[in-house]
Amino acid sequence: xxxxxxxxxxxxxxxxxxxxxxxxxxxxxxxxxxxxxxxxxxxxxxxxxxxxxxxxxxxxxxxxxxxxxxxxxxxxxxxxxxxxxxxxxxxxxxxxxxxxxxxxxxxxxxxxxxxxxxxxxxxxxxxxxxxxxxxxxxxxxxxxxxxxxxxxxxxxxxxxxxxxxxxxxxxxxxxxxxxxxxxxxxxxxxxxxxxxxxxxxxxxxxxxxxxxxxxxxxxxxxxxxxxxxxxxxxxxxxxxxxxxxxxxxxxxxxxxxxxxxxxxxxx
Numbered sequence: 447x448x449x450x451x452x453x454x455x456x457x458x459x460x461x462x463x464x465x466x467x468x469x470x471x472x473x474x475x476x477x478x479x480x481x482x483x484x485x486x487x488x489x490x491x492x493x494x495x496x497x498x499x500x501x502x503x504x505x506x507x508x509x510x511x512x513x514x515x516x517x518x519x520x521x522x523x524x525x526x527x528x529x530x531x532x533x534x535x536x537x538x539x540x541x542x543x544x545x546x547x548x549x550x551x552x553x554x555x556x557x558x559x560x561x562x563x564x565x566x567x568x569x570x571x572x573x574x575x576x577x578x579x580x581x582x583x584x585x586x587x588x589x590x591x592x593x594x595x596x597x598x599x600x601x602x603x604x605x606x607x608x609x610x611x612x613x614x615x616x617x618x619x620x621x622x623x624x625x626x627x628x629x630x631x632x633x634x635x636x637x638x639x640x641x642x643x644x645x646x647x648x649x650x651x652x653x654x655x656x657x658x659x660x661x662x663x664x665x666x667x668x669x670x671x672x673x674x675x676x677x678x679x680x681x682x683x684x685x686x687x688x689x690x691x692x693x694x695x696x697x698x699x700x701x702x703x704x705x706x707x708x709x710x711x712x713x
Contacts, residue, residue, distance in 0.1 A: 515552050518545050539576030543569050543589050550596060566597040584615030588625050605635050612643040622647045623659055630668040645678040652690050653682045661693055664701075672701060680704045 506513065513521075522545045525538060546569035553562035570593045576586050591607035608629055615621060629636065629644045636644065648668070651660045668675055679687055684705055691703035702708065 513548070515549060518549050518552070521545055522549075539572060539579060540583070540585050540589070543572045543576060543586070543593075546572060547589060547593060547596070550593075554596075563597070566593055569593050570597065582614045584611045584613075584618060585621055587611035587614060588621060588628070592624075592628065600632075602635060605632055608632070609637060609640045612640050612647075616643045616647070617650065619650065619654055619656075622651055623656065626651060626659075627663050627667055630663055630671065633668070633671055645674055648675050649678045649682050652679055653686050655686060655689070657690050657693050660690065661697065661699075664694075665697075665699055676701060676703060 522542065525541050525545070546565055550562050550565035550569060553565055570590070573586055573590045573593060576583065580586065587607050588611040591604050591611070594601070594604045594607070608625075611621070611625060612629075626644065626647050629640070629647075633641060633644060648660060648663065651663075664672055664675055679690070682690075687703050688706050691706040694701055694703070695709050700708070
């Protein structure tokens with residue numbers, strides 16, 4: 447009887463050792479995963495804390511908020527990524543590059559060429575660093591075109607940067623406010639596909655009720671292409687078209703907006 451009990455206990459003991467080994471291995475893997483997660487959090491948490499103010503800063507600059515150089519410098523110090531490029535949110539690089547570009551614009555306005563060159567060079571470096579995070583970011587391509595044009599003057603070789611911006615993000619409203627004007631300035635140099643996207647972007651801006659910006663683009667840099675821009679409004683909501691036409695008429699521009707009956711002046 448004792449022999450039988452001994453034989454029955456032996457396999458059970460063997461199975462317990464096997465389960466114990468697997469349990470220890472699982473605990474070790476979980477511990478390693480937890481440690482890796484902790485180290486990753488320590489590396490990227492400072493960057494994610496900067497993400498919310500970075501978005502706010504980018505929105506203020508794009509909306510042409512007249513921020514002064516000391517305020518911009520303080521903002522820049524608060525959003526510069528603390529983590530390596532591969533671990534930082536792309537929006538941080540966008541905001542950082544945009545702040546540096548605005549600093550360069552202000553430096554040029556003050557006729558401080560050396561200061562402007564330094565800021566533009568810093569913005570360009572930040573953009574190149576940002577491409578290592580997200581090489582298909584439409585905003586970064588737009589900023590690279592803008593920075594290189596500001597630094598070296600217009601060069602047809604940089605136009606593909608603008609086209610890549612449209613290719614990566616053709617329907618991004620917050621980018622359109624800055625991009626549409628730049629694209630209309632070089633409209634004849636763009637490919638047919640890119641030109642069509644510029645026209646569609648203009649129409650989307652009208653449809654989104656950005657009438658002040660679209661009127662400025664149409665009556666300013668885009669005046670030579672007004673027929674094509676206005677024809678592209680056919681797909682825009684009628685209420686938006688009528689409001690846009692009233693604004694143009696009020697400001698002295700008697701141009702045909704598709705689907706809107708022309709008004710007659712009282713004189």
